[in-house]
Amino acid sequence: MTTLSLSMRDSATMLRRNLRHMQRYPSLTIMLIGQPIVFLLLFVYVFGGTLGNGLGGGGGRAEYVGYVTPAILLVTVCSAALGTAISVATDMTEGIIARFRTMAISKASVLTGHVIGAFIQTAFALAVVFGVTLLVGFSPTAGVGDWFAVVGVLLLLTIALTWLSVALGLAAKSVETASNTPMIFMLLPFLGSGFVPTDSMPAWLRWFADYQPFTPVIETIRGLLLGTPIGNSAWLALGWCVVLSAVGYLWSKSLFAKERDR
Amino acid sequence: MAKSLLGDTTVLLRRSLRHIMRSPDTIITTVIMPIAIMLMFVYVFGGAIKTGSDSYVNYMLPGILLITIASGVSYTAYRIFGEMSSGIFERLQSLPIVRSSVLWAHVLTSMVANLISLVLVVGVAVLMGFRSGAGFLSWLAVAGVLFLFTLTLTWIAVIPGLSAQSPDGAGAFSFPLIFLPFVSSAFAPTETMPGPVRAFAENQPMTSIVNTIRDLFAQNPVGNDIWFALAWCVGILIVAYVFARTVYHRKIA
Numbered sequence: 001m002t003t004l005s006l007s008m009r010d011s012a013t014m015l016r017r018n019l020r021h022m023q024r025y026p027s028l029t030i031m032l033i034g035q036p037i038v039f040l041l042l043f044v045y046v047f048g049g050t051l052g053n054g055l056g057g058g059g060g061r062a063e064y065v066g067y068v069t070p071a072i073l074l075v076t077v078c079s080a081a082l083g084t085a086i087s088v089a090t091d092m093t094e095g096i097i098a099r100f101r102t103m104a105i106s107k108a109s110v111l112t113g114h115v116i117g118a119f120i121q122t123a124f125a126l127a128v129v130f131g132v133t134l135l136v137g138f139s140p141t142a143g144v145g146d147w148f149a150v151v152g153v154l155l156l157l158t159i160a161l162t163w164l165s166v167a168l169g170l171a172a173k174s175v176e177t178a179s180n181t182p183m184i185f186m187l188l189p190f191l192g193s194g195f196v197p198t199d200s201m202p203a204w205l206r207w208f209a210d211y212q213p214f215t216p217v218i219e220t221i222r223g224l225l226l227g228t229p230i231g232n233s234a235w236l237a238l239g240w241c242v243v244l245s246a247v248g249y250l251w252s253k254s255l256f257a258k259e260r261d262r
Numbered sequence: 263m264a265k266s267l268l269g270d271t272t273v274l275l276r277r278s279l280r281h282i283m284r285s286p287d288t289i290i291t292t293v294i295m296p297i298a299i300m301l302m303f304v305y306v307f308g309g310a311i312k313t314g315s316d317s318y319v320n321y322m323l324p325g326i327l328l329i330t331i332a333s334g335v336s337y338t339a340y341r342i343f344g345e346m347s348s349g350i351f352e353r354l355q356s357l358p359i360v361r362s363s364v365l366w367a368h369v370l371t372s373m374v375a376n377l378i379s380l381v382l383v384v385g386v387a388v389l390m391g392f393r394s395g396a397g398f399l400s401w402l403a404v405a406g407v408l409f410l411f412t413l414t415l416t417w418i419a420v421i422p423g424l425s426a427q428s429p430d431g432a433g434a435f436s437f438p439l440i441f442l443p444f445v446s447s448a449f450a451p452t453e454t455m456p457g458p459v460r461a462f463a464e465n466q467p468m469t470s471i472v473n474t475i476r477d478l479f480a481q482n483p484v485g486n487d488i489w490f491a492l493a494w495c496v497g498i499l500i501v502a503y504v505f506a507r508t509v510y511h512r513k514i515a
Contacts, residue, residue, distance in 0.1 A: 042444060042445075045455065045456055045459045046444060046445055046449070046450060046455060046459060046463075047307070047450050047454075048454075049450070049454030049456070050310075050311050050313070050450045050451065050454040051307070051310050053454075054310040054311070061456065190302060190306060195306070195307065196306065196307055196309070196310040197310070200309035200310040201305065201306060201309055202309070205305050205306065
């Protein structure tokens with residue numbers, strides 16, 4: 001057997017382990033899916049009427065559902081990333097990694113298992129949350145090509161945030177720390193164009209909101225789903241995703257190597 | 263008996279307050295969340311939410327004050343749980359003191375801690391532009407409503423503090439209390455909400471309390487809201503007090 005096939009087999013074993021954890025302890029997955037759904041219901045049914053009227057189209061709540069859906073999808077990805085950081089930190093602090101190190105397995109397979117497991121968890125969470133957005137009245141106008149593009153953007157963002165959260169999980173000294181540090185991801189959709197247009201914000205905050213990574217991602221997904229103009233948001237979104245993925249991957253790799261050499 | 267209760271409660275209150283002064287992080291943690299919510303709603307959503315009020319910080323401060331209290335009383339539950347599980351309660355029961363003074367000391371500590379938290383939150387609101395032309399009597403009425411609300415939530419907090427199996431369980435009761443102001447008139451007018459949500463929002467306790475405080479700050483006529491607010495607080499307070507006493511006596515029997 002080649003090194004690559006052995007590595008793939010080990011990664012598949014680690015993935016199975018992670019999926020079994022998700023199955024046996026569904027409370028974390030439920031919480032990760034529940035959080036964006038609570039935000040969705042709160043912003044659509046409690047604030048949707050007044051925020052929708054402020055969008056300019058005068059469509060009220062019905063218009064606001066379409067406006068807020070991309071942000072809710074991003075919150076879902078961020079929420080799943082939080083779960084990844086927690087599960088990586090749990091493995092790191094409970095000594096199971098030290099145990100794996102004594103076995104004849106591919107060292108990278110531990111992280112690969114976490115990353116692919118996180119992908120599956122995120123995909124499941126996105127499907128459930130998107131289903132709820134349809135139930136509360138979201139009606140996208142996207143064509144087949146647009147849908148592929150939406151999936152592509154969400155996939156890239158998931159890669160970026162998953163690797164970053166793996167790094168944060170590796171860097172954390174405790175599970176509590178790992179559950180707090182990725183909260184910054186959760187905050188970013190709020191401090192962008194996710195829930196309200198940036199031109200309703202004060203100048204200093206608007207500047208930040210316009211130039212932070214999540215705003216172009218939100219604008220791209222919104223444009224693809226609703227047919228609104230995207231401009232150069234798509235390229236900015238791709239650029240941010242690639243940069244964040246590279247940072248997360250390299251940081252994770254160096255932290256894991258450091259941990260391995262200890 | 264009354265003199266003894268007062269004396270014992272004072273001694274135990276001093277002890278609890280010393281704990282708070284030695285670890286002020288609980289108060290800091292309590293105020294961080296309401297201040298973060300206030301910053302978020304004023305600066306991020308404030309420009310987009312149409313309330314018919316000149317200043318959104320003026321509109322939403324009453325709701326933030328209720329969230330501050332709901333956040334603060336969870337620490338009362340934690341403190342009671344901590345003393346129950348570490349055996350301090352049993353130790354105090356072996357002393358010649360009035361039994362209920364232990365609970366009253368925790369309740370009064372909660373009142374003091376929440377007062378400090380509320381002052382800090384109002385201070386931040388003033389920095390963010392909160393202004394009120396309310397006179398002394400209106401401020402006194404606001405203080406009275408907040409005092410009654412804090413007392414009510416504190417007695418609710420005593421129940422999980424005494425009966426929880428874990429620290430997380432002791433604090434978990436506060437999540438619905440923190441969430442309730444969001445589904446009220448605290449952040450957006452209830453007229454903009456759909457039928458069932460609006461019906462719930464208009465008839466839940468937080469709305470009448472928020473409206474009362476908002477009208478007092480704005481020097482508007484308070485109307486029936488103040489009576490609904492007082493009725494809710496007193497009604498829940500009596501039920502919580504009786505239930506907490508029952509749980510306490512069962513625990514120490």
